[in-house]
Amino acid sequence: MKTDTLIDLLARGAGPAPRALAWRRLSPAGVAGLLASAALAVAAFGPVPAAMWATAIPWAKMAYAGALALAAGWLTARLSQPAAPLVRPQRVAAAVVLAMAACGAVSLWREPAGARMAALLGQSWAVCPLNVLALSLPALAASLWAVRGLAPTRPRAAGFAAGVLAGALGACGYALSCPEASPAFVAVWYTLGIALTGALGAALGPRVLRW
Amino acid sequence: MPVDASPSDFESALKPLWLRAQSGDDAAYRQCLGLLAARLRAYLKRRLSAFPDEVEDLVQETLLALHLQRGTYDPTLPVSAWAVAIARHKLVDLWRRRGRREGLHDALDDVDEQLLAAEPQDAGARRDLGLLLNLLPQAQREAIVLTKLEGLSVAEAAARTQASESAIKVQVHRGLKRLAALVRGDTPP
Numbered sequence: 001m002k003t004d005t006l007i008d009l010l011a012r013g014a015g016p017a018p019r020a021l022a023w024r025r026l027s028p029a030g031v032a033g034l035l036a037s038a039a040l041a042v043a044a045f046g047p048v049p050a051a052m053w054a055t056a057i058p059w060a061k062m063a064y065a066g067a068l069a070l071a072a073g074w075l076t077a078r079l080s081q082p083a084a085p086l087v088r089p090q091r092v093a094a095a096v097v098l099a100m101a102a103c104g105a106v107s108l109w110r111e112p113a114g115a116r117m118a119a120l121l122g123q124s125w126a127v128c129p130l131n132v133l134a135l136s137l138p139a140l141a142a143s144l145w146a147v148r149g150l151a152p153t154r155p156r157a158a159g160f161a162a163g164v165l166a167g168a169l170g171a172c173g174y175a176l177s178c179p180e181a182s183p184a185f186v187a188v189w190y191t192l193g194i195a196l197t198g199a200l201g202a203a204l205g206p207r208v209l210r211w
Numbered sequence: 212m213p214v215d216a217s218p219s220d221f222e223s224a225l226k227p228l229w230l231r232a233q234s235g236d237d238a239a240y241r242q243c244l245g246l247l248a249a250r251l252r253a254y255l256k257r258r259l260s261a262f263p264d265e266v267e268d269l270v271q272e273t274l275l276a277l278h279l280q281r282g283t284y285d286p287t288l289p290v291s292a293w294a295v296a297i298a299r300h301k302l303v304d305l306w307r308r309r310g311r312r313e314g315l316h317d318a319l320d321d322v323d324e325q326l327l328a329a330e331p332q333d334a335g336a337r338r339d340l341g342l343l344l345n346l347l348p349q350a351q352r353e354a355i356v357l358t359k360l361e362g363l364s365v366a367e368a369a370a371r372t373q374a375s376e377s378a379i380k381v382q383v384h385r386g387l388k389r390l391a392a393l394v395r396g397d398t399p400p
Contacts, residue, residue, distance in 0.1 A: 001340035003248055006271050009359045010278045010387075011241035017233040021282030081283040082296035151280040153300045210304070211276070 022077035022150055026165075029146035030073060033139025033166055037173025040135050045177035052179075061175035061186055067096045068194065069168035076143065076165050079158040080150035093164070097191060104187030122180040125189050131178075132193025133200070136163075136170025140201060144208050152209050159205020160198045167197030221250065222289050229290045233281065243290075244274060250291070251298050258302055262309065268338050268394065269305060273298045275391040279384075304395070343393045351386030354379050 018024075052058055075089035111119050122128075143162035152158035171190045180186070216224070225246055232240035251273055256266050276297050284293050344352055357368040358379065369376045 001271075003267060003271055003274070004245070006274060006340060007241060007244040007248060009355075010274065011237050011244060012359050012362065013365065014232075014235075014237050014240050014278070016235035017284065018282035081285055081293075082280075082300070083288055083292040084285050085288075151276070151283040151297060151300075153296045 022080045025146040025149055026073055026077055026080075026143065029142035030069065030139070030165065030169060033136075033142045034069075034169045034172055036138035036142075037135040037170045038176055039173075040138070041131075041173040041177040045131070045174075047176055048179055055181075057181050058175050058178075060183065061178065061190070062172050064096070064100045064186060065168045065172035065175060065190065065194075068093065069165055069172065071096050072161055072165035072168055076147060076158065076161040079154060079161050080147050080152050082151050082153045100183070100187045100191070104182075104184035107183040116184075119182040120184045120188065122182060122185045122189075124178070124180060125185065128174075128178065128180070128185075128189040129193035129196055132167060132171045132174050132190060133196045134170075135173050136166040136193075136197040139166035139169040140197060140204075142166075144201065144204060148209050148211065151211065152205075155205040155209040156202050157205070158209055160202035162205075163198035163201020164194055166201065167194030170194075170197060218291065221246075222291050225290050229284075230286065233284065233286075244277070247277065247291075247294050248274060251294065254295060254298060255302060259305075262305075264337055265305065269298075269301055271338075271340065272391065272394045273301050275387065275394065276301060279387060279391060338394060340390065340394070343390055346393060347386050347389055350374075351382045351389060354382035355386045358383055 048058060071089060071093035075086065075093055078084040078086050078089055108116050108119060124131075140163060143166050144159065147158055147162050171194055174190070174193075225243060228239045228246075229243050232243050248270055252266065252270050255269050255273075256263070259266050259269065273294075277294055280297065284290070344355065347355070353372060354368065357363045357371060358365060363371065365376050365379050368379050372379070374382075
């Protein structure tokens, strides 16, 4: 077939292009991933005591994870569009992580010197990142599926962004079950879990995001 | 418009046409695809010196991809930057399939400088899309043949096949996606 014939074929009856495509795919994937993470967290680890919801703790965790999810979602949407600029969503994501790190640092500084290590490590520092990663897996599958239907021209970066999105959604679900109270704990171990999911996404990206 | 217009002239001519095409102007869209095909042909020819026979196939594969991914175009971007990013993605994919390792040396953001004088001649691809159309499932092939080759409207095609109008649109989209996949994976005769 000559290229001109193909062009005629594509153009005939083409109609308007679909709009806001990236968000229309990513939003339902994100919601599904978040619900899956929340359900798994409660089923596997049990919910935190009701009294904890009267404190700021679980809300603060969800605020951090939610803000990072939105920033990572924005970055993922951009990476799903060829040649789209990335600077602004990258800056917002970095700002969210740094803000949480600053909160964590301030909270540690406020602790008496002997209690700082205990606050930072909590009771579950070793399992927390792995739990976040595990809870993020459905969200990772959903996000990668969403991106795969778009046009990522940098598959490793797009995989990483989708992984950070999934990790943040997983962390949001984990906040329903996590008994830890220190902002420093959240800044380090939640972020590590999110980064691990990002790394997994980056590893899968070049293989999965072909189109 | 002269075929060897500079990249910025090309973009300032293409963009208003493209925006009309995105809103549903099929004639503008047809014109854009023709202009893009000529520029992409030159871009890919320079980079496929090892596989000159593959150039036209890759032009067609890229046009299919541009069509299927129209929804990812952001109006704040230059159209040519968007199109070249897609072309380069397809090029890297071809090199990977041909055993050459990834590792492009041109800067990722330097897209505008890569657009050279256009090549309007259509050398003819090696893969016969007409044959590949026959490999599509019945419903997809029929939807494409009726609306794209025989020129029926969606409503007329729906009446002819006793399907709904949205079903016809879905089948056309799926058929073009399948065609793109066949063009990717198919080995030339």
